[in-house]
Amino acid sequence: MFIAKFNSAIKYLLISLATLSVHQVHAGWQLEWIDDFDGNGVNWSNWTAQTQANYNNEVQCYTDDDSSSERNYDVSEGTLKIIARKKTLSCSTLGGQTKTWTSGRLNSKDKQEFLYGRIESRLRFLNLEGGTWPAFWMLENRIAEQPIAGDNDFVNWPNPGAGEIDVWEWFGNGPNSYITNFFNTSGCGSEVRYTYPNGPVDVTQWHTYAIEWNEDDISFYVDDTLVVSHNVSSCTQYKEPMFVLLNVAMGGNLGGAIDPNLTQAVLEIDYVAHCSTTSANDRFYCNDSVSTTNDDDGDGVNNNDDLCPDTPPGQSVDVNGCSVSQELNEAPEFSFIVTQQGVEGTIVEDEGGPVTITVEIFDENASDTHQVTWDVNQLVNPTVNGSSVAFNPTNMEIGNYTITATVTDNGTPNLSVTNSVTIRVATPPPPQLGTGGGGGLSYWVLLLISITLLLMRNRLTKTR
Incomplete structure (x- = not known):
């Protein structure tokens, strides 16, 4: 009996210590870098358009267009929109390959790279049709991908120096959940899927997706929810700087069949940020303007979940933050x-x-x-x-x-x-004799007959 109780106590102590090691807390987060997309174009000092990316038999041609009427990056009203557009073209950055969509893929390689801390982005995807594949992810900075600086960036994916972490990856053909994942040659981490509580519609609403990363652990979050923690203390990868990628891929081996009625797909990003641990505050996020208590219109529904963000004061609302007099948006x-x-x-x-x-x-x-x-x-x-x-x-x-x-x-x-x-x-048709119905043609026939009779009369008169 004593031994059983002793073993139970030891087991409880070990579980408690393990819990402390996985969920050891800090006071807060200190913002180190943020792109909040407040300008009128992509800030190219932070990002590179990865126009040479061509993987998984995907059908898009990535461009660097952020200004034309068919642009694939639109920075306006404080957000970045990465827009995939249905368009058949010869993709000049891929040696003239024929592609049936254009899209955008940004990475921060050689411009904004991070080693440990919290990396987060507040984003939403506006389309539920099949065939889309948007993602917020990271790569180790020695990978041999554009831009090539020649600073030891010659490593092939996913070897040490070129490992991958997927912070948020969503498929239109598997819409009920999103994917967190690792790709490396060291056997570190694994794929974990988070099921959206309200189903696919959740992907169209604002959420903050993040990883918290140190030498021993990598944890994935959606808003305040811990999705999973991975112990990487013995992993030989993820101990060097990584950079961020944002893109919308279309079709291919993983994206799958594209809805034939889909002509445009949009990934909207509010911001991307990196922060480090600090004891100077108790913030849960890198961006202190984001909080689970944010409710700008005071209707009791968090901004992240509010589909009607400008509800007049005093009105009763539903779970989406919409009053009886407010309608959900419908396509024109x-x-x-x-x-x-x-x-x-x-x-x-x-x-x-x-x-x-x-x-x-x-x-x-x-x-x-x-x-x-x-x-x-x-x-x-x-x-x-x-x-x-x-x-x-x-x-x-x-x-x-x-x-x-x-x-x-x-x-x-x-x-x-x-x-x-x-x-x-x-070319316009030649002039017609009349306008149909017999009226115009009869006029010309009668005129011809009249002229003929007149000529015959004149001849008879002369004969007499």
């Missing part, structure tokens, strides 16, 4: 109106004067405003003006031309819809 719809000299129709005359194409937008959310982006590469000298585009078909060859527009609303989350219209440029 639109149609095209094609006119030439005031006449509507998708067949236009090459010499018939300027043509205007206008989108007519319908939105269940009446207060939404909309941004229209156009793909008018097939037109000659088009003029884009917001929700309309104008061109003159005079110098265009006879044939069909496809024009595509994408309408994006300002709701939460932003929703987009893309449609196309095909216009035929034709």
